[in-house]
Amino acid sequence: MTHKERVQCSLRWQDPDRVPVRIYATPEIAKQLENYFGGDYAKALDVDLWPVSATYQGKVRPAQGDIAFDIWGIGYRQVQHSKTGTYSEAVCLPWANITTMDDVEKYPWPNPCDFDFSTIEAQCDQLKEYSITYGSASVPDIVNGVSRGRGMEQVLMDIALRDEVGLAIIDKRVDFCFEHAKRALEAGKGKIDILCLGEDCGNQNGRMVSPKDFGDVFYSRLKKF
Numbered sequence: 001m002t003h004k005e006r007v008q009c010s011l012r013w014q015d016p017d018r019v020p021v022r023i024y025a026t027p028e029i030a031k032q033l034e035n036y037f038g039g040d041y042a043k044a045l046d047v048d049l050w051p052v053s054a055t056y057q058g059k060v061r062p063a064q065g066d067i068a069f070d071i072w073g074i075g076y077r078q079v080q081h082s083k084t085g086t087y088s089e090a091v092c093l094p095w096a097n098i099t100t101m102d103d104v105e106k107y108p109w110p111n112p113c114d115f116d117f118s119t120i121e122a123q124c125d126q127l128k129e130y131s132i133t134y135g136s137a138s139v140p141d142i143v144n145g146v147s148r149g150r151g152m153e154q155v156l157m158d159i160a161l162r163d164e165v166g167l168a169i170i171d172k173r174v175d176f177c178f179e180h181a182k183r184a185l186e187a188g189k190g191k192i193d194i195l196c197l198g199e200d201c202g203n204q205n206g207r208m209v210s211p212k213d214f215g216d217v218f219y220s221r222l223k224k225f
Contacts, residue, residue, distance in 0.1 A: 004128075023042060050132060054183075075090070100165060124191035142218060159217050199218065199222065
C-alpha cells in the first residue's frame with residue numbers, strides 16, 4: 001500500500017497493511033530522534049501523513065527581552081520544566097484586559113489576508129504519495145487557544161456565564177481559523193486529504209464543560225468546519 005492508500009483504507013474502517021503513522025515530538029525528543037536516525041526522523045519512521053502550510057507575511061510585535069510574540073499578540077517565554085522539557089508558556093495575556101465589546105473591535109486581530117496560500121498546491125504535489133493534512137490541534141482550539149491570551153479560569157467563566165465579551169473573543173479566533181482553513185483548502189484544489197482540528201474539553205478529572213455548555217458554545221462553532 002502507498003501511504004495515501006493506507007490512510008484512506010483506515011478511514012473506510014478497513015484493515016490496512018499496518019496502522020497509519022503520524023508523529024509529533026517535543027524539541028528535546030525531536031533532537032534525540034534526529035541524532036539517532038542521522039537526519040529527518042519522520043522520513044526514517046516512514047510516517048504516512050504530512051502537513052502543508054501557508055506562510056505568514058504580516059507583522060508581529062517585536063520581542064521584548066526573552067518574550068516572543070505570536071500573530072495574536074500573545075507573549076511567550078521559554079520555561080524549563082525539570083523532567084518534561086522546555087515549553088513556550090504564555091506570560092503576556094493581552095485579552096485579559098478586554099472588558100467591553102468596543103475593546104474587542106479595537107484589538108488588532110490577525111487577518112487571513114496576511115498569509116500566502118499560493119504555494120500550497122505545489123506542496124501537495126511534492127507530497128502526493130502521502131496523505132496530506134492541513135491544520136492542527138490548535139484549530140480552532142477554543143479553550144486552550146483563547147486561554148493563552150485571556151487566562152484559563154476567565155475563559156471557562158466566559159463559557160459558563162455566556163459572557164458577551166468572552167464569547168466575542170472566542171468568535172474572533174473561530175472566525176479567523178475557519179476563514180484560514182477555507183482559503184487553504186481552496187488553494188489546495190482538492191489535493192488536501194484531511195483538515196486537522198483540535199479542542200480540549202476534558203482533563204484528568206473528567207469533562208471541563210457540561211453537555212449544555214458544549215452544545216450552546218462549542219457545537220455551533222465547530223459544526224461549520
